[in-house]
Amino acid sequence: MALLCLRAHPPQRHLCLHGVASREHMPQSDPRAYSAMKETEGIIFDYGGTLDSRGDHWSEVIWRAYVSERAEVTREAFREAYVHAERALDRDKSIGPQDTFRDVMRKKIGLQLDYLGIYTPELHEAIGRRCYDSARECVAESAVTLHRLAEDYPLAIVSNFYGNLRAVLADFGVSHLFRAVIDSGETGIRKPDPEIFRAGLRALGITDPGKVLVVGDSVDKDILPAHSLGCRTALLPGVPWDASRPTPRLPEETVTLRSLSDLTEM
Template sequence: MTVKGVLFDFSGTLFRIESTESWLRAVLAEAELTLPEGELIRAARALEAAGALPGGAFPSQPLPDDLAEVWKVRDKSAELHRAAYTGAARRVPLPDPRLHDALYERHMAPAAWSPYPDAADVLGTLRERGVAVGVVSNIGWDLRPVFREHGLDPYVGAYVLSYEHGIQKPDPRLFRAACDALGVAPEDTLMVGDDRRADGGAAALGCGVHFVDHLPVTRRPEGLRPVLDLIG
């Protein structure tokens, strides 16, 4: 396989969202609200169990039927994405009901995301070798500002985001759109992601697939580096 293009997932692959506790603390500070430390920790744990943080843990408890239906298709539009995650957050009582929407807004801020330590080096090396780079993400908002803020945007030739196409991974059409945007054939393309079901959908097109572990940035300093060995 001659790799001419590499597609990367966003969350858990190139970037990692902040912890649920950090997320809640940031929103409380912005709202000039405080919670006793014990209550804050309990609220953060409840939000995590509810799956309220996009890019964080999936719900560890069953969702109500109406929310479960939205959850299944949450990445097909901005409206569905917001409804799914604010709906999950509202299952956790907070001192001001406006905080649930503020939490959703916070997760879209570049400051809420950290690139994996080797992301810039790997993307830069791919560019030096003439390999086209795309980002394919199941998401409900524009992640381009995150890449710009962290200095990774110059390495990306195309962003293919589920909410802009009304299609979510593992639908092969999303990967096809990414290959077309980069001008590379699927059989010359490698998909790199952390979700075996969603990102593995690229294999149906004939793309190679490589998986990384969705870990905190401090625990995965060189998880992307094997990609360079795969392209030769």
Template sequence: MHWCPRFHAAYRAAGGALEYAAFDPLYKRSDEALAQTAGIRDFGFRQMVEAQVRLLLALVPDRARVDPGRMAEAFHAPARAVVERNRPVLERVGRRYRLGVVSNFTGNLAPCLDELGLARLFTAVSDSAVVGAAKPDPRIFLETLAALGAPADRAWMVGDNFEADIGGAARLGISTCWLAPPDRAQPAGPDPTARITHLPAIERILA
């Protein structure tokens, strides 16, 4: 999930006026601040979203016109909808394969998955802030493979970030599936093993 465009859409829906190019560096600053927030490792998904909204609104010049509650809900509701739409896919795939999550996160991936009702679906959860290495660093992939008890040549990495997900996994010999819109140009780097435009298509790839 690319979070910055989603937060920008939520910000605009709540009354913000900045264009994406001006919003993006402020989002990155808020992301760095979020990782340093006291107690972040215990935050569930909703609490984390609300914390990031507060951090973002402290940075944008038009904060007075943005409703923080509306902005948080404009991010949270679509994100929950994506989870609910894809939950059956994960459940079906999880009956055939051991699943893991490899995420560049803020130390609270486990409580977020628990709040979203997804934790039970994953054998391995690798949060970069906990592991001490972020994608595309091979260490986070290797830790996940070890937790899954899977060799690299029997594993798949599905992700939407070409360099972090696809490039990082491919360099270890992991099969890769790039999740991207059909009009997105493929960046330089190792070719993915497969490409899909929506998560349910992974069932066809793994069949």
């Protein structure tokens, strides 16, 4: 499998995951990587895990907050609580279109702590604040790259979310950078269905998928469905939900990023 990798960065903690090159083991810049941007006329980004957590699955971000707050819970129990909260949020539709990410975290963490039987107002507030601050920091970091790219390309987001992604982006001060926001909670179409990416292409007004670069952190949900439409693809790998599960092999043309800022150097 040929992976197109970009400039070297300082080693990071991410491990090699079943055919997806880890950031610390990536080779020096491959000149073929420049072809990913050479013909590009628009860029579609995933949101959660890509723009707001440097490639890490959000269960990992929240778990780190639990550890930092010394919550008395095992990782296995936390994972069960994480799944419980996600299902409850989807079932009850308790996240409104005007909810910010702070609101999302309050609802999500509250459900988790209740499930675990360790709820206290102090722990609820502390974990939620850590998660919100982490996302805000990551989005601010991503915004530097997004601002540069927006000078030359129309940008869009295609994301599995709760129907409030526009409010989240506005709260973080980056909504103006995107020509379109395709939120699964609004469209009723979820990744990995390629149709949600087709909606992104239509929103950008680009008829040739080969002229669009799709950037995401998930091989299953971002890279493969976008590639099936003929889009160019770039993977931002991080800590996944389940590192023991084999990851599908990347298409040979997929660029693997060390950080989002690599896009401005291609």
